[in-house]
Amino acid sequence: YRVFCLVSDGESSEGSVWEAMAFASYYSLDSLVAIFDVNRLGHSGALPSKHCIDVCQRRCQAFGWNTYVVDGRDVEALCQVFWQASWVRHKPTAVVAKTFKGRGTPLVEDAESWHGKPMPRERADAIMKLIESQIETKRNFDPQPPIKDSPEISIMDVRMTSPPDYRVGDKIATRKACGLALAKLGNANDRVIVLDGDTKYSTFSEIFNRGYPERFIECFMAEQNMVSVVALGCASHGRTIAFASTFAAFLTRAFDQLQMGALSESNVNIIGSHCGVSVDSWGSMGAYQKVCVLACKCMVFFSIVRIGIVHSVLLALYQVLRHRVSDKVTVSGAGITVYEASAAGKTGLHIFIRVIDLFTIKPLDVTTIISSAKATEGRVITVEDHYPQGGIGEAVDAAVSTDPDIKVHSLAVSGVPQSGKPKELLDTCGISARHIVVAVKRMLLN
Template sequence: MAFASIYKLDNLVAILDINRLGQSDPAPLQHQMDIYQKRCEAFGWHAIIVDGHSVEELCKAFGQAKHQPTAIIAKTFKGRGITGVEDKESWHGKPLPKNMAEQIIQEIYSQIQSKKKILATPPQEDAPSVDIANIRMPSLPSYKVGDKIATRKAYGQALAKLGHASDRIIALDGDTKNSTFSEIFKKEHPDRFIECYIAEQNMVSIAVGCATRNRTVPFCSTFAAFFTRAFDQIRMAAISESNINLCGSHCGVSIGEDGPSQMALEDLAMFRSVPTSTVFYPSDGVATEKAVELAANTKGICFIRTSRPENAIIYNNNEDFQVGQAKVILKSKDDQVTVIGAGVTLHEALAAAELLKKEKINIRVLDPFTIKPLDRKLILDSARATKGRILTVEDHYYEGGIGEAVSSAVVGEPGITVTHLAVNRVPRSGKPAELLKMFGIDKDAIAQAVRGLITKA
């Protein structure tokens, strides 16, 4: 309600059906209509109390909905007009007994004042046609291999760039735009940026509304940890077959000093569990830009996981990315273990490869790019080429992350084992490098795990 008041949404009408009853008990305020009215007015809404069973009063109230958001507070009685049911408790979700049904149906029919068939008047003109298919970046990425950039910043740059390709790209943020870098989009496309403040549930709901009837391509951003507050809205968006894109920054212990309340360590598990979801986990600026472009053209719930630390660009600007297609970053004919990492841990895996190379131990390093769907074929091919050994390393809890995704992908395949490195307890504040080491997901931990797998053979 605060959002509607702040933005003076004078075309918004909310209908509150105040029928007194809850599911198991009467509602706390029951029919105290004046209290509902005062609460709505406190949020800057025009509030009108009506008899919810009167079509005339409802029509009159709609005519008064002008100049500010309006709440029509309708006093109703559950089961109105049904003998033995009206305004009674204990009827929630229950069918009428057969011995009551016929009598009640007749009672309802007797109250119909006119049996004329009412035909809705069709709109005088169609809504303007909108094309949101095949939205492409106006140019290739412009990064240089070896340069460093945080994927959260690359996200902001990519989204602003994509905004020039289509005026149907919109951005929403939960008062974190200077951290998620969606502020870059706001600067370049101010009329298509919606500040939703610290109300993530409402932000996701607004995105779903904006995406209705394929009118826009919305991108929501906040810290990945804060999307946990909106899980109900996200799952309902999937049930509603909505197409929305969510970018969660500040994932994992690698955010450092901000501490565990800000560290997303459950987000992969959450988004992997959502039907229709696609989960992107880009590891450099080029991959992030491609993820944004692909998300804009992918149906369902898309989640892009971005990181706080600056890491090196590892891909050429013309690298092709596809949903469900992993990348082999490092490879030789003598590889002994396949190591799979993403984001910060992919760079730790590459650093571990340098350490191990001095010991004449070669590893194959894979970047999954999308955690859902996972590139099962490439993972299996790589595992078979490295004596069946897979090591996953992730800045996430063990449950529901990359390790479990990979294990599910290869389950039942003979001769393949998966070893997981992940955050195994509630973390703490500290420097990023210290925390990666503390939780056993840095280059040294990866190198040690590889040595252990080889020795075990």
Template sequence: YPTGVPPPVVEATEEQHEAGEAAGSAPSLLLRGWLSQPLPAAPALALQQGGLEAWTAEHAAGLRSAGSLDGWGGGSQLGPGERDWPDSLSVHSYRVYCLLGDGELSEGSVWEAMAFASIYKLDNLVAILDINRLGQSDPAPLQHQMDIYQKRCEAFGWHAIIVDGHSVEELCKAFGQAKHQPTAIIAKTFKGRGITGVEDKESWHGKPLPKNMAEQIIQEIYSQIQSKKKILATPPQEDAPSVDIANIRMPSLPSYKVGDKIATRKAYGQALAKLGHASDRIIALDGDTKNSTFSEIFKKEHPDRFIECYIAEQNMVSIAVGCATRNRTVPFCSTFAAFFTRAFDQIRMAAISESNINLCGSHCGVSIGEDGPSQMALEDLAMFRSVPTSTVFYPSDGVATEKAVELAANTKGICFIRTSRPENAIIYNNNEDFQVGQAKVVLKSKDDQVTVIGAGVTLHEALAAAELLKKEKINIRVLDPFTIKPLDRKLILDSARATKGRIVTVEDHYYEGGIGEAVSSAVVGEPGITVTHLAVNRVPRSGKPAELLKMFGIDKDAIAQAVRGLITKA
């Protein structure tokens, strides 16, 4: 805001409310609400010109999350609407309101959210469906068939009320109805109500009034004002107890033994359960994969802080955003990393909303084996690296995984932890220090000839390749990036210069957007440095993990061959 002071929260009653927005035309409504309150000087009101945004973001006062993404609002309102949590996490007296446009009711994520709300009986959640008949380019599918909207909402377990959306009396009466279930207020409205030549007409979406119509319409609006008395809302009362989510630390060091084997997906579940003992603000969400992601360990130890979201990944991410608002909880979502691609819209909106959520994706790469390509995450690093505010963790053993979970809980923005299915050896001591953006030199000597960078499964393949090459009197330096974003550029450059500028990257991911491209971007323009990139180059198939690593050229033999090729070329 040009003045440096955001507008105040707009409240309607003494009971504390939270606003959620999805309907695309809502920013002007919010602007009118803000204008009803004492505001600083007029420059703050430059809508869509650097001051106020055309579509709202979370930093706009009174909002919980960003608006304008059709289908986004419903799910993101579910987190604070949760009623079945224990007292420490409950929402206390406030109600949650979500404004939905009829056009976005074609979005499947809206109905994911509505199903979830009824399953958990979120009776403090109110959705206002603005049924104005018109979409952006055509009429909405059901137009003004209000009874069908009502039947659909009721079929999803909601108390549904049809009202005249232009009647303040009917709206107030509907808001006052209390049921032991979520409520949908289905408001029949008309775009441009009361404006000659505009009401209920198509082709006005996002268009300003032409000058030759403006004066007449302004006078029509003024003629409808019955009282010039300004009524200011009573400020809400905050009755939720204060909580602290800063500096959440593990209660003890990891307890692994070097050489023992554990899958990082299981280490994630153990670490999250352990962190849950350090703070009752840690919560876990899963999409019916808890026995694969091992979030079931958290559920067993902290059942009242686990939310089963079922196979509805878009909604799960939206719920996590809702849980993270108001800085009252630290949510961790888990599912197969491949399934997060379904929720990319919600993830990017979480970043726009400046949300702090943690996502753990398991079953990455061809190394999952027999389950086949539909379950193999091979695009996830590219996806999460592209998200602003993201931190991308790729731990390679149990110790690193536990540290990644702890760091994610204390890192702002969108944190992604990539975990693997195969069991691999513990390579770090329990007191090893890990930090965001700091890589590890896992293996080195004074006469290393090539730097090899791998993560997860491929880091262990790189160490195996080092053993093969050692028999040929070829030494390599092996780096574990730990975080792919941010990347430890300094250590990579130092290692490359110490190994005659030769780098080999190897990853269980497609070529595009993963470790290889991250490293290449980090060293671009640096003289004398070459990067050889090993990655999955086509859609994979089912098979045993070792067979697939070999088939796609990312196993120890492929790494050793790439190293030999660089040395021979010199």
């Protein structure tokens, strides 16, 4: 089939449009046609290129697209270039169509300040009659829907052929465990595809690439395009299980696309590696923003435990890692702070704490949090390797807000973290085992 994408000249000011243009040209997507509606006007006024059709034409050609220029109101001319585009090979096609907003409407055609405004009723009736008088046929068009001749495919029941093969005491980078898990999924189901933003040797998605190169898509350092055009597009027909992988900090460039994917209920999986201060031996590559930006219709996982990495692509999960009847404080963390919380409970200083791994940040396991809080006399401490805004602390606080007997104290990153060794950075930012012990003692005193 062929894909037609209508792009406004105002929208083409977005960098994501040109990320997509470069991607389509690189991969020779000759089944793709983009129609640029060049009508001169944006929401607030005239656009920079106005009606300079040659500017848009030269840009499209510079990006390696086969390009046609037409009168956007000439249906026959549009049909002709669409037919010509169907014969072009190894290049996507751009159709630069010159149009006028409100064409044929007195005092409205090509006029500013009409974008998104309703027409006054006293003028609307006259304009409708004018438009009806210009219709040259009384034929009723009844286009037929496209024939769906592709075989039915189910991507709902995906199971790994074997569990992870790790031994107790093994040390392995979380990102490598993630790469191995993706490769296992690829082996289990041939509908799994992986996309990466020029970070495959850091995220270890190259393990999947080595095994299944025909199902690996290199998107280069264009995260908005990777998320929207590629990942969401690949998942839109329910025929692939798409994973998009890059540094979590780089995904901040694609929040708009992530939000639109969530609102569209797209079944796509986004993997952000190198989260938090504990990875800043890389030189300030850590992501310190939190899950508030993914709060709409998303499931959000945060794991550092290797088995959790595998489960993250299959199900929601929480785990009470440490509990006793004598526990006095509940400590909840995710990722590396779970280890710090466990270490705090093993200091031998009679710190009786219950440790919860909030592996699934959204949806949050409110029942387990509240029951653990009540078992520890309403004392809860959250520890996160990120900024507090929109993070675990706020999520837990909101979950227990209806119970006045539960008090939540949050430990999180403040300020701008620096480069350094993981243990040093955790301690400097106040989220190490030592700081957890201090927080527990203070809470017990109060």
